[in-house]
Amino acid sequence: MSESSQSLVGSTALPEADGLADSRFLLIVEDHEPSLLMLSRVLVHHGFPCVAVKSGAEALALCDARRPNVVLTDFSMPVIDGLILARWLRSRYQELPVILMTANELDHPCIARAFRERDLAEIVAKPIDCKKITTCIDQYWI
Amino acid sequence: MRRDECDLSGVGELQATLGDVLAQFASLDGGPEAVHATLGEFFHELRNRLNSLTLSIYLGERSFEGVASEQFSELNRITKDLIQFVESFQNICRPIRLKRVELPLCAFLSESASRWSSLWQERGGQLAVEEIRRPVMWEYDLTRWSQALDDFIVWRAQAVRGCHAKLSCRADGDRVTIHWREQGGERHEAPAAARPVSDHLELSLPYLLRVARAHGGNWVINKDQGFRLDFSFQHPPRMPSEIDP
Numbered sequence: 245m246s247e248s249s250q251s252l253v254g255s256t257a258l259p260e261a262d263g264l265a266d267s268r269f270l271l272i273v274e275d276h277e278p279s280l281l282m283l284s285r286v287l288v289h290h291g292f293p294c295v296a297v298k299s300g301a302e303a304l305a306l307c308d309a310r311r312p313n314v315v316l317t318d319f320s321m322p323v324i325d326g327l328i329l330a331r332w333l334r335s336r337y338q339e340l341p342v343i344l345m346t347a348n349e350l351d352h353p354c355i356a357r358a359f360r361e362r363d364l365a366e367i368v369a370k371p372i373d374c375k376k377i378t379t380c381i382d383q384y385w386i
Numbered sequence: 387m388r389r390d391e392c393d394l395s396g397v398g399e400l401q402a403t404l405g406d407v408l409a410q411f412a413s414l415d416g417g418p419e420a421v422h423a424t425l426g427e428f429f430h431e432l433r434n435r436l437n438s439l440t441l442s443i444y445l446g447e448r449s450f451e452g453v454a455s456e457q458f459s460e461l462n463r464i465t466k467d468l469i470q471f472v473e474s475f476q477n478i479c480r481p482i483r484l485k486r487v488e489l490p491l492c493a494f495l496s497e498s499a500s501r502w503s504s505l506w507q508e509r510g511g512q513l514a515v516e517e518i519r520r521p522v523m524w525e526y527d528l529t530r531w532s533q534a535l536d537d538f539i540v541w542r543a544q545a546v547r548g549c550h551a552k553l554s555c556r557a558d559g560d561r562v563t564i565h566w567r568e569q570g571g572e573r574h575e576a577p578a579a580a581r582p583v584s585d586h587l588e589l590s591l592p593y594l595l596r597v598a599r600a601h602g603g604n605w606v607i608n609k610d611q612g613f614r615l616d617f618s619f620q621h622p623p624r625m626p627s628e629i630d631p
Contacts (some may be wrong), residue, residue, distance in 0.1 A: 276438070278434075279438045281438075282438045282442055284444065285441075286445055287443065320430060326561070346439075347430050347434065349476075351483070370433050370436075370437045371436045371440040372437055372440065373440075374440075375442055
């Protein structure tokens with residue numbers, strides 16, 4: 245997986261270059277590389293075209309270039325964490341569902357507030373339950 | 387992979403020791419939070435690794451399409467045990483934010499009393515739940531108490547066989563007390579091969595103590611003649627007539 249640029253699972257290209265132009269895709273943002281790789285594979289296996297990035301900054305850059313249909317982001321990441329990313333995305337794309345993955349408690353005050361203020365569509369706990377996460381994404385996969 | 391291929395002897399003892407240590411921590415102001423702060427980064431990394439492990443097993447299972455399903459089933463169960471254990475450990479150490487609501491004092495007993503009694507009977511013992519008769523209100527977090535007490539009682543039911551136990555509540559003056567008494571019975575030691583790899587219920591006592599602590603409670607544990615646990619809360623209970631409309 246590329247160190248610095250966005251990567252489509254199985255390749256290192258932008259979505260446009262991989263035949264995803266005009267197609268739906270899921271953006272996964274996760275700084276823990278093994279989790280990112282495995283999660284991408286699981287979701288591709290379930291039929292969700294995925295673009296996987298390792299930081300909030302990469303996610304923002306990608307969204308400027310092409311808007312995903314759903315964003316699945318980790319909470320704890322350096323510099324731009326999942327909540328900052330969610331707030332930024334919601335301020336620009338109000339209809340874009342952002343699902344937060346977290347190893348913290350689900351009723352953490354910051355997370356609860358972001359959910360109340362509708363920055364987050366859903367919150368899921370880590371370790372991820374694969375069946376639950378696919379069902380969850382399905383709800384927003386329009 | 388079979389259970390008898392893993393040497394699980396000592397795992398239960400290790401968890402019981404950890405439970406005892408955490409129970410000590412639970413009695414110190416700021417003790418669990420200090421552990422949580424110290425181990426926060428470790429827990430984060432641990433959960434990330436468990437996450438990739440869980441996802442890998444899921445992918446592997448789907449790739450094999452029904453082959454080695456027993457092994458995958460066992461692997462899933464072991465992983466689930468491990469995740470529950472980590473979850474329990476973290477629950478003890480995390481700061482507890484209570485959602486206090488004024489409710490009948492025994493509300494957290496009434497829902498589960500018959501289920502607990504049945505569980506106790508299955509183990510050849512008896513559990514009596516004694517609720518106070520007069521209606522007394524108390525301000526507490528029902529969800530936390532119910533969850534903590536439920537895990538504790540299920541753990542005790544698994545730990546001892548043929549035991550007579552009693553759970554009772556009192557409201558005396560300006561304090562509420564909750565008592566747990568065990569009499570007779572013998573400690574149940576399942577063979578290593580039959581034990582869960584990581585029985586998260588072993589940690590139910592320190593979690594219960596944490597919840598009590600968060601409610602401003604004190605406690606005394608005595609294991610000399612059966613397991614005895616007494617909680618005391620200074621938060622005054624109130625009669626329903628004293629409650630503002």
